[in-house]
Amino acid sequence: xxxxxxxxxxxxxxxxxxxxxxxxxxxxxxxxxxxxxxxxxxxxxxxxxxxxxxxxxxxxxxxxxxxxxxxxxxxxxxxxxxxxxxxxxxxxxxxxxxxxxxxxxxxxxxxxxx
Amino acid sequence: xxxxxxxxxxxxxxxxxxxxxxxxxxxxxxxxxxxxxxxxxxxxxxxxxxxxxxxxxxxxxxxxxxxxxxxxxxxxxxxxxxxxxxxxxxxxxxxxxxxxxxxxxxxxxxxxxxx
Numbered sequence: 001x002x003x004x005x006x007x008x009x010x011x012x013x014x015x016x017x018x019x020x021x022x023x024x025x026x027x028x029x030x031x032x033x034x035x036x037x038x039x040x041x042x043x044x045x046x047x048x049x050x051x052x053x054x055x056x057x058x059x060x061x062x063x064x065x066x067x068x069x070x071x072x073x074x075x076x077x078x079x080x081x082x083x084x085x086x087x088x089x090x091x092x093x094x095x096x097x098x099x100x101x102x103x104x105x106x107x108x109x110x111x112x113x114x
Numbered sequence: 115x116x117x118x119x120x121x122x123x124x125x126x127x128x129x130x131x132x133x134x135x136x137x138x139x140x141x142x143x144x145x146x147x148x149x150x151x152x153x154x155x156x157x158x159x160x161x162x163x164x165x166x167x168x169x170x171x172x173x174x175x176x177x178x179x180x181x182x183x184x185x186x187x188x189x190x191x192x193x194x195x196x197x198x199x200x201x202x203x204x205x206x207x208x209x210x211x212x213x214x215x216x217x218x219x220x221x222x223x224x225x226x227x228x229x
Contacts (some may be wrong), residue, residue, distance in 0.1 A: 003158075042118075042205050042219030043159070056216065070224040089157065101147050101209050101217060 002026065004106035006092050012112045018080035021109040025073070028084060033103065034060075034077050035091040043091055049075065049103030080112075087113045116141045118208050118220035126226040127196055129223065135191045137206030143167075145211035146201045150187045153203040153222070165189065167211065196227045 005024040013019050020040035025032050030051050046065070047080040048056040051072040061065065064083070071076040079086055088112045117140040127133045139148065150162040163173060165182050175178045177194045193200055203224045211218040 014116050020130055040123075042207070042221050044219070045216060048215060055182065089161070093159075101149055102161045103151075103159070103217070104161070107158045110157075 001029055002089050004092055004094055004104050006090075006106035006109050008109055010110050010112075012058055013114065014114050015084055016081040017081050018078065019111060020076055020078045021075070021090050021092075021111075023075045023092030023106060025075075025092070026096075029094035029096050029104070031095040031097070032075050033067065033093040033095070034067060034075070035093060037089040037108070039088070039090055046077070046090075079093070082111070082113045087111055115117075116143075116146075116208055116210075116218045117228075118206050118218055119222035120206055121225050122223045123221075124224045124226070128228050128229060129198055132192060132194050133196050133225065135193075135204050135206075135225065137189045137191065137220060139187050139189065139206070139208045141208060143210055144196050147209045147211055149207040149209070149217065149220075150180065150189075150191050151205045151207060153205065155202070159205070196225075198227045198229055201225060201227045 007022050029037040032049040036046050037043045045059055047054055047067050048058045049069045052069050055101055067077045089108040091105055091108045093105045095103050119138045146167045148165045151159045152162055153159045170182050179192045181190045203222045205222045206220045207217050
């Protein structure tokens with residue numbers, strides 16, 4: 001069974017440029033999460049989807065961040081415009097049920113903003 | 115507010131030694147879940163265990179064991195006879211019991227096993 005797939009693995013951009021990350025969860029997993037992980041820190045939730053509905057986006061900086069999961073399968077996280085402080089790893093995870101807490105993570109997309 | 119504290123930033127031991135990773139949590143919920151995840155150098159977090167707040171029994175899985183003590187709000191993780199492949203960052207995490215939808219992670223402990 002394929003795991004959670006994220007792309008790109010690495011992205012280097014200059015500040016004020018836009019960037020987008022893509023995530024394809026494990027087949028059949030209805031719940032999808034985007035997490036932000038700063039260096040030396042644990043992951044922090046940005047947004048959680050149940051199918052195509054964003055049920056928790058309270059931690060998503062909506063002035064520059066946006067996300068979508070149009071068909072309830074894969075998802076895109078966008079930053080526009082990027083700032084220096086956005087340099088981090090963006091992790092996608094999926095779960096077959098919100099009741100287990102067992103998340104399956106992708107390898108992450110490492111963003112460097114110059 | 116919920117909080118997870120992993121006071122040990124880095125631990126380095128020689129292979130075959132036993133090592134314990136500490137985790138202390140704070141929550142006002144009476145029911146909650148506790149987790150441990152492993153993040154190897156590849157970056158992909160891997161689920162290790164989930165413990166319900168009602169279940170204080172210790173858990174053993176091969177060389178891994180977990181000690182949950184509600185009285186001290188701790189959920190410690192011990193690796194017995196450590197191996198080089200155990201080298202990773204380990205995260206303790208906490209969530210509300212209803213739905214386990216919002217998982218709060220600690221800052222992690224980087225474990226290095228020296229041959």
